[in-house]
Amino acid sequence: MNTIKYEPIIGLEIHAELLTITKMFCGCSADHSSLLEPNTLICPVCTGLPGAMPVLNKKAVEQSILVGLALNCTINEVNIFARKNYFYPDLPKGYQISQYDHPVASDGWLDILDENEGTRQRVRIRRAHLEEDTAKLMHKGNFALIDFNRAGVPLLEIVSEPDMHSVQAILSYANKIRAILRYLGVNSGDMEKGVLRFEANISVRPLGSQELNTRTEIKNLNSFRSLTQASSYEINRQIDLYNNGLDVNLETLGWDEVKGETYSQRGKEEAHDYRYFPEPDIPPILVDRSWVQTISSQLPELPDAKNKRFMEEYGLSLQEVRSLTYEKEFADFFEKVVTLSSSPTKMIYNWLTGEFTRQINERNIDIQKIPVTPENFAQLLDLFSSRVINDFTAKEILVEIFISNKNVRDIISEKGLLQISDENYLTDLINRILSENPDPVKQYLAGKESLFQWFMGQVSRETKGKSDPQVVRQLLQKILKNNN
Amino acid sequence: MVISPIDTATPSISTDTVRYIAYLIRLKILDEETKVFSQQFSQIIEYFQLLNEIDTREVPPANENCPMNNVFRDDQVLPSMSREEFLNNLPQHEGYYVKVPLIFDDR
Amino acid sequence: MELYNLSIRKAHELLVKKQISSVELTSAVLANIHRLDPKIRAYLTVVEQRALEQARKADIRLHSRENITPLTGIPYAVKDCFSTRGIRTTCGSKILQDYIPQYSASVVEKLNNAGAVLLGKHNMDEFGMGSSCENSAFFNTHNPWNLERVPGGSSGGSAASVSAGLSLFAIGEDTGGSIRMPAGFCNIVGLKPTYGRVSRYGHIALVSSFDSVGPLTQDVYDCATVLQTIAGKDPKDGTSLPDPVPIYTTSLEKSINGLRLGIPREYFQAGMEAGVETVLQDAIRVFEKLGMQVQEVSLPHTRAALPVYYLILFAEASANLARFDGTRFGYSTNQKVESVIDLILQTRQEGFGEEVKRRIMLGAYTLSAGYYDAYYLKAQKVRSLIREDFRSAFEKCDVLLAPTCPTTAFKIGEKKQDPLTMYLSDIFVVATNLAGVPALSLPCGFSEGLPVGMQLIGNHLSEEILFQIGYAYQAETEWHNMHPLIT
């Protein structure tokens, strides 16, 4: 009984807030960052006051078309908005303006790499439709508090087919969608601000079976962590049920972060009777070919294309390239440095993904706001590769430019950090050190070769780390030999 | 509760259906009202059956065939309204928030 | 003539010549309100001090001789379905009984900018659902021609007010006859403009696809004056039409000789009171005398108009009224509630009247899972056929003539218990809302002492022709100059 292997079948809905300046149907700013005071970005339209009417933000439609194109979708010629009717205090009009049977885009696909199997896999995209975001609710004791700053912000809901079969695959898919949205400049990717939210549809079946079992839907997953944890919890829960001869119920689930469990959000049966009908306040949107062409000409190079080009142009492996292209700004930074710098590309790659990334992570820097200019970083690398400064100094300067972005040459001259490779100076210094330490010299000559490193360290200490280690090594070898 | 199978030929709206749609539209109705509504609704829906005499197989719905299309706003910020006035109109608020009683998560 | 019975045109003349001031005119109308409104009950709210203040400002404007419009200094009122900043707006419903909006409807803004003086808000059927004003949550309005009778609805307060000299004009809203029908019952002029001609922004929506904002006035000239002030594209209403607005008043005297007047066969077969039909036949003879070519036309789907209208109304209204939930504005129950669902259920139970409940429940029913195609979609398809009826009728004629209502004003309470019979009184008016075309209701005589109205129905954006024909008719007749004697 325990030997039955199960295959999960997972589809994902991604709700992405679009990066428009204003809300979807009114002129209120869409910038509802958590720093703002509640209910400051509101008007009759987005708070649903009697008599207010929606007027569609053109930018939201254009951004949606752009995403549809990037996800290889058909852009539908006729877009019709519909009212999705349900009552909830975060939904001011008692209906959400959404798209129902005429979404902006449908029938697309996205290729992902399943990290487990290392294989490329195609996930079909059923549709992408525009809708308005709800207000933000906070529970407080026996009450709930509502902030309407978020109400009416445009959301694009991207719905995949149930084509994923592992938690790794959903993670790859979600990450890739995030990267594409960021490349297109239509979503900030800032997970902490809730600009991407997930819903996963999950069922499992015995491996090799073709039937579809009952699925459950986990709502309101707001981070990659909760997406993966909730999905793998749910997959295991369903497998356990089947293994114990029980059935899975068709239901909507929530995710309890603290307990690490999914829980039933069993609603009344009417919960899904949304009574959709076409929104009479918004005339149909006709998307003609020339409009699509104009938007399509704004499509930037997307991650897959960039990966391919980087591999070809820079001779890096796919693995290496992907660590550069995950964030568009990082890939752009890399390319600028490559253009500006005469150092080897591989070295640039190593520095960027090594020390540079460490600085970014340690300092919790937003990738969109790298404080170092590519010019300055390129100069740093070039001074290092032409051995004007050594490794130790280069790292020290990197820290410095992350703080101030001062010109690298200025830092070097201010702090006197030029590398010492003057052979006469270093010969004198080594002779002095050896004469001051006769015992270690004796031991070294007697065969304790590990003391060589100790002599290197002494030189470095005397020069405060500025000595050129290559020159020192050569001189030290020569002088010790002569001492013999 | 689910609405009984569609039979638009002989429409009749039961008191159970009246209760269901009342909840759907968030109206608390009294038991004695359901009977009256059930009768009135059946009569009204019955009257609507005369539309079934009209052949509309080849006819597009009027609302998808608007005289106007593509009406947009530019993505430009307009001033928001006064929060103080908004808060003053609220039945309940706490600080700068709209306040409502406990929500049972049954969306 | 009393100042409160002046037409806009005449009052404007006197204001510009400085024979009267706006404060005098406004005061006279306010005094008439004090005298008569306790009997008529046209007003839900009167803003006396604010009106006098606006009148003073209008007088300054009139004195400066700058930026004077034909409505500067003219006192008017709006149906209580228009949002008015700082002034209670109830929509005839308990659920908004103390609601004071933060913003004004675009039509109110436009009239304000033109210098018109807002007197207050008119009674109406709750959310526009009714044909008699009996569905107001507050009180009945009485027909100035016979206080025991209804003024029509849903813009009943507005029609009664203009008829009785309680405002020089009014702004109403017509979803399925709500301007024309009370205008007919009260012997005044009412226009349902082309859908989209006047902005709906700030009008508390009943049926977003049908709602048309328009004037109620004493005569056609005034109607043209008001429409040219309030019409036009509004960036806040995505369904408002971008077409330029003509200066209607400059072309009113254009000859109507040779224009073709269509008489829809089905409307005369559908049945109307004998007295109404007699008066209509008289009117047809006047049009013939004016040189119009009268011919019969057919609107084959007339019988379907009423069910189509109500099906779409129920559906859209059920969504439009969902926002009244007691959480953000307006009435909220005083009962102790356990949860927000209870709050919403209880507030709506207490706040909505019976007709509203009936209609939004039917809307939820016809839209609910599995029923959409049979009801809403079917109705929208038949609506296409009705539109097509009008399109082909307007290939044969320039305007259509029809009664506004099959009867004259009925007695208060007479039809209240029978919703279906009440719906049937809308039979002649709803088709125009389905087609989105304009229709002008005019006084055309009396039957047993009660006014009879007729409507001229035109093609899309043909308001100019409707005004020309109406103006020629009024030059030939005196019905519109008759005022009720209220004792």
Ligand SMILES: [Zn+2]
């Ligand atoms: Zn807003």
